[in-house]
Amino acid sequence: MVRAHRTAAPAPSPLTVNPIFAAALDMQAFCEQQPWRFCVIGGLAVERWGEPRLTRDVDCTVLVPVGRETDYIDRLLEGFTSRIEDARAFALANRVLLILNSAGVPIDVALGGLPFEERMIGRASLYRVSAAAAFVTCSAEDLVVLKAFAGRDRDWADIEGVLHRQATRLDEDLVWRELRPLLELKEGPTDAEDKLRRLFQTTRAAE
Numbered sequence: 001m002v003r004a005h006r007t008a009a010p011a012p013s014p015l016t017v018n019p020i021f022a023a024a025l026d027m028q029a030f031c032e033q034q035p036w037r038f039c040v041i042g043g044l045a046v047e048r049w050g051e052p053r054l055t056r057d058v059d060c061t062v063l064v065p066v067g068r069e070t071d072y073i074d075r076l077l078e079g080f081t082s083r084i085e086d087a088r089a090f091a092l093a094n095r096v097l098l099i100l101n102s103a104g105v106p107i108d109v110a111l112g113g114l115p116f117e118e119r120m121i122g123r124a125s126l127y128r129v130s131a132a133a134a135f136v137t138c139s140a141e142d143l144v145v146l147k148a149f150a151g152r153d154r155d156w157a158d159i160e161g162v163l164h165r166q167a168t169r170l171d172e173d174l175v176w177r178e179l180r181p182l183l184e185l186k187e188g189p190t191d192a193e194d195k196l197r198r199l200f201q202t203t204r205a206a207e
């Protein structure tokens with residue numbers, strides 16, 4: 001599994017961090033103050049592990065104990081600006097809170113509660129984006145799991161980039177251990193397992 005040594009993140013320097021990175025650092029600092037368990041996923045994790053692409057927001061997961069959703073949502077809405085009307089009700093219904101940081105960068109906060117999400121956050125590690133700034137992202141393996149579960153065209157393109165960059169460093173067994181139970185939760189048929197297996201085979205053949 002691709003891992004990095006995890007240490008306390010240093011204070012960011014606004015002169016060396018772009019607005020998207022700064023928003024991730026804002027979210028991280030807020031979670032550390034609570035303290036809450038957290039990691040960045042989505043486009044910023046793709047930038048770390050796969051082929052970088054344009055991203056205009058921050059996607060993250062905060063681990064929320066069952067029954068504490070309202071507490072976490074209300075606390076986040078005290079620290080950040082809502083992006084939509086009645087964001088609280090939307091978050092309770094969809095387990096995603098849509099907020100902005102003080103610079104107006106969108107942040108999508110997934111309210112994590114699955115055992116997989118707890119393990120994902122436990123495996124997360126620091127991604128250094130400047131000499132003075134680093135934030136925590138999910139592992140490459142967990143990023144592949146998240147993307148295969150979501151299953152959009154963009155997600156599969158992201159997975160290809162991760163497999164291309166990480167190649168034999170990926171723990172494929174871990175990916176399958178985490179992904180298969182999640183796919184069983186999906187309603188209706190899915191070809192995600194077959195598509196991912198083909199991508200792994202293509203990557204191995206190209207080595």
